[in-house]
Amino acid sequence: MKILIVGGNGTIGKKVVTYFAQNYEVLIAGRNSGDVTVDISNSESIQQMFEKTGTVDAIVCVAGEAKWKPFNELSEEDYYLGFKSKLMGQVNLVRIGQHFLTKNGSVTLTTGILADDPVPMTASAAMVNGAIHSFVKAVVLDLEGQIRVNVVSSGLVEDAVEKYDAYFPGHNPIPMQKVINGYRKSVEGKGTGKIIKIYN
Amino acid sequence: MKILIVGGNGTIGKKVVTYFAQNYEVLIAGRNSGDVTVDISNSESIQQMFEKTGTVDAIVCVAGEAKWKPFNELSEEDYYLGFKSKLMGQVNLVRIGQHFLTKNGSVTLTTGILADDPVPMTASAAMVNGAIHSFVKAVVLDLEGQIRVNVVSSGLVEDAVEKYDAYFPGHNPIPMQKVINGYRKSVEGKGTGKIIKIYN
Numbered sequence: 001m002k003i004l005i006v007g008g009n010g011t012i013g014k015k016v017v018t019y020f021a022q023n024y025e026v027l028i029a030g031r032n033s034g035d036v037t038v039d040i041s042n043s044e045s046i047q048q049m050f051e052k053t054g055t056v057d058a059i060v061c062v063a064g065e066a067k068w069k070p071f072n073e074l075s076e077e078d079y080y081l082g083f084k085s086k087l088m089g090q091v092n093l094v095r096i097g098q099h100f101l102t103k104n105g106s107v108t109l110t111t112g113i114l115a116d117d118p119v120p121m122t123a124s125a126a127m128v129n130g131a132i133h134s135f136v137k138a139v140v141l142d143l144e145g146q147i148r149v150n151v152v153s154s155g156l157v158e159d160a161v162e163k164y165d166a167y168f169p170g171h172n173p174i175p176m177q178k179v180i181n182g183y184r185k186s187v188e189g190k191g192t193g194k195i196i197k198i199y200n
Numbered sequence: 201m202k203i204l205i206v207g208g209n210g211t212i213g214k215k216v217v218t219y220f221a222q223n224y225e226v227l228i229a230g231r232n233s234g235d236v237t238v239d240i241s242n243s244e245s246i247q248q249m250f251e252k253t254g255t256v257d258a259i260v261c262v263a264g265e266a267k268w269k270p271f272n273e274l275s276e277e278d279y280y281l282g283f284k285s286k287l288m289g290q291v292n293l294v295r296i297g298q299h300f301l302t303k304n305g306s307v308t309l310t311t312g313i314l315a316d317d318p319v320p321m322t323a324s325a326a327m328v329n330g331a332i333h334s335f336v337k338a339v340v341l342d343l344e345g346q347i348r349v350n351v352v353s354s355g356l357v358e359d360a361v362e363k364y365d366a367y368f369p370g371h372n373p374i375p376m377q378k379v380i381n382g383y384r385k386s387v388e389g390k391g392t393g394k395i396i397k398i399y400n
Contacts, residue, residue, distance in 0.1 A: 043276060071295075071342035076243060076288065083283050088276065091323075095271075115330075118338035123291075130315075130334025131327045138318035138326035142271035 002027070003187065004056045006049075006093065007063025008034060011159050012110065012179060016062060019180045020187070027053055031063075040064060040089030043096065050100040058187045059097045060108045064089050066125040068167075074124055082128040090132055094139060098147050106148040108186040109136065113155040113199050119167055129153065133195050140193035148192035152182035155199045174198055202227070203387065204256045206249075206293065207263025208234060211359050212310065212379060216262060219380045220387070227253055231263075240264060240289030243296065250300040258387045259297045260308045264289050266325040268367075274324055282328040290332055294339060298347050306348040308386040309336065313355040313399050319367055329353065333395050340393035348392035352382035355399045374398055 001024040007013045008028030020026050028034035029049055038049040040063050064086030067078040090109045097107055114122050115129035136151045143149065156164055158173045182196045201224045207213045208228030220226050228234035229249055238249040240263050264286030267278040290309045297307055314322050315329035336351045343349065356364055358373045382396045 071339050074295075076292070079288060079291065080283075083280075087327075088279060091279065091327075092276070095274075114338065115334045116337075118334065118341060120341045123335055123339040123342060126338035127287075127291075127331045127335040131331035133334075134315045134318065134330025135323055135327040137316075138314065139271050139323040141318060141320045142323060 001025070001057040001187075002055075003058040003060060004029060004053050006038060006040060006059065006061045007110075010062055012154075012157060012176075013062040015159065015176045015180055016060060016183050019184070020060075027056070029053075040093065041085040043088075043092045046089075046092050046096050050096060053100065055100050055102060056105065057102050058106045058108070059093055059101065060183055060187065061090050061093050062110045064110070064128075066128045068121045068125055070121050071123045079124050079127075082124045087128045087131050091135060094147075094149055098143065101147050103146070104148060106150065106187055106192075108183055109149070109151040111151050111153040111195075113153060113171070113197075115153060116197070117171075117199070119169075119171075121167075136195060137193055144192075148186075148190070150186035150191060150194045150196060152179070152186060152196045152198065154179050154182060154197075172200055174200075201225070201257040201387075202255075203258040203260060204229060204253050206238060206240060206259065206261045207310075210262055212354075212357060212376075213262040215359065215376045215380055216260060216383050219384070220260075227256070229253075240293065241285040243288075243292045246289075246292050246296050250296060253300065255300050255302060256305065257302050258306045258308070259293055259301065260383055260387065261290050261293050262310045264310070264328075266328045268321045268325055270321050271323045279324050279327075282324045287328045287331050291335060294347075294349055298343065301347050303346070304348060306350065306387055306392075308383055309349070309351040311351050311353040311395075313353060313371070313397075315353060316397070317371075317399070319369075319371075321367075336395060337393055344392075348386075348390070350386035350391060350394040350396060352379070352386060352396045352398065354379050354382060354397075372400055374400075 066082030111129035118126040266282030311329035314326040318326035
């Protein structure tokens with residue numbers, strides 16, 4: 001199996017790459033480094049990435065940004081940053097990536113617990129996560145029998161606790177092994193349209 | 201109580217207006233008609249609407265569009281239509297409307313069952329609904345003690361069955377009285393951050 005991991009150099013991405021690379025052929029796509037580079041907020045950049053990678057069996061996305069700010073400081077533009085990057089970036093990985101996937105190949109997107117259990121300053125970030133959850137449930141109805149699409153939504157991951165703990169009071173850190181298992185379930189399993197929630 | 205109902209001339213809006221007008225002062229905002237006109241996809245138009253209405257005790261939105269198309273026919277632009285109208289239109293009613301609401305006044309948004317139980321051709325429409333659900337949960341954390349924000353998410357409403365039944369096979373039509381009760385709960389109740397689901 002050949003797996004393209006977009007955002008393979010990030011906090012979660014690194015661990016996901018380490019696991020999959022033990023068992024499969026892995027291609028890393030990063031913004032500035034990796035086997036291929038990509039700006040997921042730009043659909044042409046995504047198209048160019050796939051033209052370089054050629055056909056793969058699985059696409060995993062652990063990339064995408066959204067603005068964290070108190071609601072009354074979020075500008076309209078701030079919301080559109082999330083729409084372009086974490087939201088449409090991931091949608092475009094499905095739209096464009098489907099043509100570079102083997103039959104029943106999978107796309108695995110990434111969101112997070114904010115969709116269901118947000119914290120302050122996440123009106124935009126939570127929104128983008130919730131959007132992707134509903135998108136995944138809907139899109140598979142139009143792609144049945146062609147490709148699989150799932151999303152991994154985890155709580156505050158252990159490797160990010162130092163940086164983000166103050167923003168997530170009382171949230172239980174999620175061991176990286178559990179996070180990896182979420183991606184395994186999507187890539188190595190047969191499910192589609194699943195929101196794989198890893199909140200405890 | 202003075203209630204502004206945006207989209208008060210629509211299928212759901214008409215019934216919501218009929219109920220609230222029996223008990224309160226109601227202002228209807230419509231795209232082309234009503235006590236005030238507004239294009240919710242344009243934040244300046246929203247600002248102008250509120251300058252005309254002045255302070256209100258409740259804002260109810262039953263307006264907003266998103267594109268219905270098979271996933272492989274949805275262009276990037278089609279998604280942005282939903283972002284501008286049903287998504288940011290409703291976000292902007294909170295952003296701008298909060299300054300025209302009495303203390304603990306409410307904003308009631310509208311989504312639908314697609315967020316949780318989509319049908320084909322709704323990758324964009326479902327996404328926008330899911331986005332608003334997570335937005336509502338998050339935004340109230342930043343607005344606590346200031347205003348209330350809830351969303352009514354109903355299934356296929358009885359008054360729309362004739363037009364949409366074929367798209368929602370097996371979905372139980374929701375009696376309009378139940379739908380109205382959802383809006384009552386938000387406006388007349390004290391809850392905030394609630395996704396009021398009326399799916400049966």
